[in-house]
Amino acid sequence: MEVNHLSEGIRVAILGATGAVGTELIQLLEERAFPVSQLKLLASPRSAGKTISFRGEALTIEAVSAEAFQDVDLVLASAGGSTSKAWAQTIVDAGAVLVDNSSAFRMDETVPLIVPEINPQAAAQHQGIIANPNCTTILMGLAIFPLHQIQPIQRLIVATYQSASGAGAQAMAEVKAQARAILNEETPPTDAFPYPLAFNVFPHNSPLTEQGYCQEEMKMVKETRKIFDAPELRISATCIRVPVLRAHSEAINLEFAEPFPVGKAKEVLSQAPGVEVREDWENNYFPMPNEATGKDEVFVGRIRQDISHPCGLELWLSGDQIRKGAALNAVQIAELLVKDQLLPTTEKAVSV
Amino acid sequence: MEVNHLSEGIRVAILGATGAVGTELIQLLEERAFPVSQLKLLASPRSAGKTISFRGEALTIEAVSAEAFQDVDLVLASAGGSTSKAWAQTIVDAGAVLVDNSSAFRMDETVPLIVPEINPQAAAQHQGIIANPNCTTILMGLAIFPLHQIQPIQRLIVATYQSASGAGAQAMAEVKAQARAILNEETPPTDAFPYPLAFNVFPHNSPLTEQGYCQEEMKMVKETRKIFDAPELRISATCIRVPVLRAHSEAINLEFAEPFPVGKAKEVLSQAPGVEVREDWENNYFPMPNEATGKDEVFVGRIRQDISHPCGLELWLSGDQIRKGAALNAVQIAELLVKDQLLPTTEKAVSV
Incomplete structure (x- = not known):
């Protein structure tokens, strides 16, 4: 994938990094060479301090907090509906886009619900949150x-x-x-x-x-x-x-x-x-x-x-x-956001 | 069940006595107190000589043969379509009724296909063979x-x-x-x-x-x-x-x-x-x-x-x-044959 509009890459956070889908998200970002410039792994305090390997580097899991979403362009969330609801506004306020795997926002009229092979055009309407459909x-x-x-x-x-x-x-x-x-x-x-x-x-x-x-x-x-x-x-x-x-x-x-x-x-x-x-x-x-x-x-x-x-x-x-039913579709949405310059930072990059 | 028309009971043979359905047939005849006067257990020569318990008695399995169907009123078969096809005429000629669990005769227009709770009346039309439907x-x-x-x-x-x-x-x-x-x-x-x-x-x-x-x-x-x-x-x-x-x-x-x-x-x-x-x-x-x-x-x-x-x-x-999908339905058909006096011996008993 070309990322000519943002040479330094995307700052990504994964919310729910230790779950079945979270683990697959990390693998897919690596496998598909998603242009990650920085990866934050967020989970419950219980998992904080553990490490997960990404591109051969051991990344330490952080407990989720408002500060953790600062300086992040994209959050891939798969930690359940209540966690997504609890942090969505914080994420959007911090200027990041949330691609949410839970059912919390799927039927929200202001939130695009996307399968990239079916309705990629809907992504352009996002207001900070995009929902990943049910598997x-x-x-x-x-x-x-x-x-x-x-x-x-x-x-x-x-x-x-x-x-x-x-x-x-x-x-x-x-x-x-x-x-x-x-x-x-x-x-x-x-x-x-x-x-x-x-x-x-x-x-x-x-x-x-x-x-x-x-x-x-x-x-x-x-x-x-x-x-x-x-x-x-x-x-x-x-x-x-x-x-x-x-x-x-x-x-x-x-x-x-x-x-x-x-x-x-x-x-x-x-x-x-x-x-x-x-x-x-x-x-x-x-x-x-x-x-x-x-x-x-x-x-x-x-x-x-x-x-x-x-x-x-x-x-x-x-x-x-776990793959196309959840993690792969979320990563494909992320790729779509990069390609169509739909991340806030890329918008900024474009407007410069 | 009353069997006032045939005080001595029914002479039953089970063809395919060692299979999953055959084993269940034997148990159900005992559990439901089907009026068995004599039980023959028939199987392939491979199983001949083994014993199976029925009403506390060890019955020896016989290899299937034309002679085995002599002096039998009712054959409950569950040994596959080719075995049923091979022996059906012999069974009918010997004067017994075949209740067949295979698909061999189900769509034969002369063979009733019966679920006793649905179409018991069809049993009266039998010409020696009644088919037990697919599970x-x-x-x-x-x-x-x-x-x-x-x-x-x-x-x-x-x-x-x-x-x-x-x-x-x-x-x-x-x-x-x-x-x-x-x-x-x-x-x-x-x-x-x-x-x-x-x-x-x-x-x-x-x-x-x-x-x-x-x-x-x-x-x-x-x-x-x-x-x-x-x-x-x-x-x-x-x-x-x-x-x-x-x-x-x-x-x-x-x-x-x-x-x-x-x-x-x-x-x-x-x-x-x-x-x-x-x-x-x-x-x-x-x-x-x-x-x-x-x-x-x-x-x-x-x-x-x-x-x-x-x-x-x-x-x-x-x-x-195995139960209602096969063996139980077959035994219920047998009970229906007894109740409605549709076994050759019971017909004879009635005609006397």
Whole structure:
């Protein structure tokens, strides 16, 4: 990436540096050679003093404070909604842009909600905060937006197969500890999860809304509408946790106004950014979460005509929850901010 | 159960006595006090000579042969489609009724396909063979037929979360061995399954049809239509295997011609035979496969108005794949044959 407008690079802070997404953010900044001139790792006081390696250098984690956001251009936050709400104004007042991975600001009308492959143009409207969408929403969006552009989706029914990582690093460790316990005929621990997830599945345990959908499901509904700028899009979601470590899968039924030829859908998706069509019909080989783990792409397959509706399509996807579902999308937003000169310092640089 | 028409009881043979379903069949005959006067356990020559306990007695497994079906009234078969096909005529010629758990005869027009809570009346048409439906089909049927009777279902979209037991006892052992290997950072064995299922999910690996649906999905489509006597019912299914041992779960979207009030649906399902509504909205507690394991009922929950369609309903279920999904349904068919005097010997007894 060229950063010709700001030769000295971007001063970045990561809020929630020790979490599953925070750790991945640090790796991605390094892997993708994001033009970092200074990296601050912020976390709760509990983690302060520990070190994390970045570009071969051991960086010491600082406890989050108002002062920590001084002289920072960009904050990538993944420390939960209440932490983001607590610090957002401080960050904006300090002149930095907050790319927030929590759900705190996603539905705020003044906050762009961005998947760079879908609605990069929305970034220009930011007022200091940009929201990173929900993981299941990002993965689904990548796979269906290219089709939606050809023919607007009329209705969408999705059932998810969500990994433990959606509930954080502790939950990932817990599902392994649960599996070990069950294999040894012991009682599985349930600290991060309300029920055993190993050798089990259960509806996503986010709070239920009055309509009988859980918050995770309503995120898929509302966030997809906002990202697609399709406020009337009809969506129904069933979100289920499965004992997988870090990649989500989704079974998606799409309904269009006119038939959508399967060949056309495959052609469109095979050229779509961030998507890889993975179908070997002869060998019954399709996307699987264990293979999507650690990958940037959303893998899409089993693309087929819905036999229950002449204008329906069915598809199946797997994508890394921590990577494209969270950290990678946030870093791509950061790259977009640099490229389009949407960071305050770059604006300043431009106005000089 | 009364068996006043045949005081000496029924002479039963189990074909495939050593499999996951065969083992459950033997337990259920004992648990439910099925009027067995004689029990023959048949399996491949490999298993001959081994013993299995029934009513406190050690029964010796015999290798299957034509002679073995002489003097038998009822054969409960669960040894795969090719074995059922190979022996069906011999069984019928010997004067016994075959209740077959394989897919071999399910779509044969002369063979009733029965879920006793749904279409017991079809049993009277049998010509020596009755087919036990596919496991996912039975579980779904129990949960949706009571609603279909109130208002015919127009369209149905289902995504499944299928346990290892659907692929047999070896597959159940393999998913545990895979989990153990993965936890120890070793390569998981893949003998029963084409891919690791532990800490993973993948589309059901039954052969794919030209339309892009796998055979398991087409079973849900075709068998449900036959059992419901609704040849035009529009169904689309996505069948996915998940690392669960022996209970399947399903996310089901139903579309009716008119709105179906959620309260009415809950009332109907709470009184439906073989169904238990399990919903604790305050505690986010719904059906889970680990709790459905070993239970007779299909557990249904998260019954809610589909927000994407005014005439839609969403629901979620879990049910034991080996029990109601296979062995229990077969034993219930056997009980129905006794009650309605539909076994050849009982016909003889009646004609005397």
